[in-house]
Amino acid sequence: MEGPSRSISALVLLMLVLLTIEIETMAEEEHRIYESKSSEYRGVCLLDANCDNICKAEPILTGGHCHGFFHNCYCTKPC
Structure with missing residues (x-):
């Protein structure tokens, strides 16, 4: 058994x-998240909230954050 x-x-x-x-x-x-440098954000990206607001105003983007040596704003969207 x-x-x-x-x-x-x-x-x-x-x-x-x-x-x-x-x-x-x-x-x-x-x-999986697609990231691209924001075409609308100008200047040095110091606050993620500012970058996030700019990115959400662009079509089909879901958010954004600051990163990189030059503090660029990168927008995100799901793949």
């Missing part, structure tokens, strides 16, 4: 592992 129950347990464990891998892959795909 132990043979079939071990096989079923192993099969259930394998299915859980495969399901976990699939969920992680889907989560990674959802978190």
Whole structure:
């Protein structure tokens, strides 16, 4: 009797592992973000909130933040 129950347990464990891998892959795909330097923002980007507001005013962009050596404003959108 132990043979079939071990096989079923192993099969259930394998299915859980495969399901976990699939969920992680889907989560990674959802978190991919496209970044591009803002064409509207002028000057040195010091506050993320200012950059975010400018980017949200541009079509199809969802936000923005300051980064880089020259403190540029980069707009973001999901891929």
